[in-house]
Amino acid sequence: PEGDDVFYCVNWSDGTGEVCTGPFPSGQPITASHIWTEPGTYTIIIKAEDTNNAESDPGTFIVTIAEAPSMQITVAGGFGVKATLTNNGPIDLTHINWSITLDGGLILAGKTTTGTIPGLENGGERTIKPSLVLGFGKTTILVSATSEEGINANTTASGFVLGPFILGVK
Incomplete structure (x- = not known):
């Protein structure tokens, strides 16, 4: 004063x-x-x-x-490759654009696959995968996803492609 x-x-x-x-x-x-x-x-x-x-x-x-929204990706092999997207919350995610890319080895089918998930509720999971993978050799699996809300997730794994099978994914 x-x-x-x-x-x-x-x-x-x-x-x-x-x-x-x-x-x-x-x-x-x-x-x-x-x-x-x-x-x-x-x-x-x-x-x-x-x-x-x-x-x-x-x-x-x-x-x-509030807790920051987040998404997690896990990758598994077997017959082809599949990735599981998990919405760790706290909000529902919409219009999630995703891609799976196999880099390395001889990939005849399924080298890059993209798609969109309309929505993923808080705590929900969704499995994504190429329709067919066919090839031979060591490969790096790159998976990415981005929601309309701007939430991003990326992961990388490695494996061995033997025909339609992806073995030893880590």
Whole structure:
């Protein structure tokens, strides 16, 4: 109030402690940002302190950080190759474009296959696979998927193609 310069102190309530910035001219608006690394509900406490150590009453704000959406891919062999997409939540995913590519060896059929899954509910799984794989030799299996919400997943595995079979997938 006396026109003293002001420090602004914020506690984000995530264990990082109180962080003070300034000094700023009295009355100057400032902005602050923070990235939480864990989902949860946090009480943000902010106060102002002038250069004469006079403090404002703390203000509080409550923010809830949701779990980030994610998708996981697992690959298996056998008769052909198949990949399982798992939606780890917390939201349903829509229009998931996917691809499976076999790189290496002599691949006569099923080298690259693409498709779209209309939707995948929270916690749901969907298996994707080429209609036919035919070849011979060591190969690298690349699987990728991207949802309309911008959630991406990629994985790589290796195996051995023997006719229509994919053996030793790791």
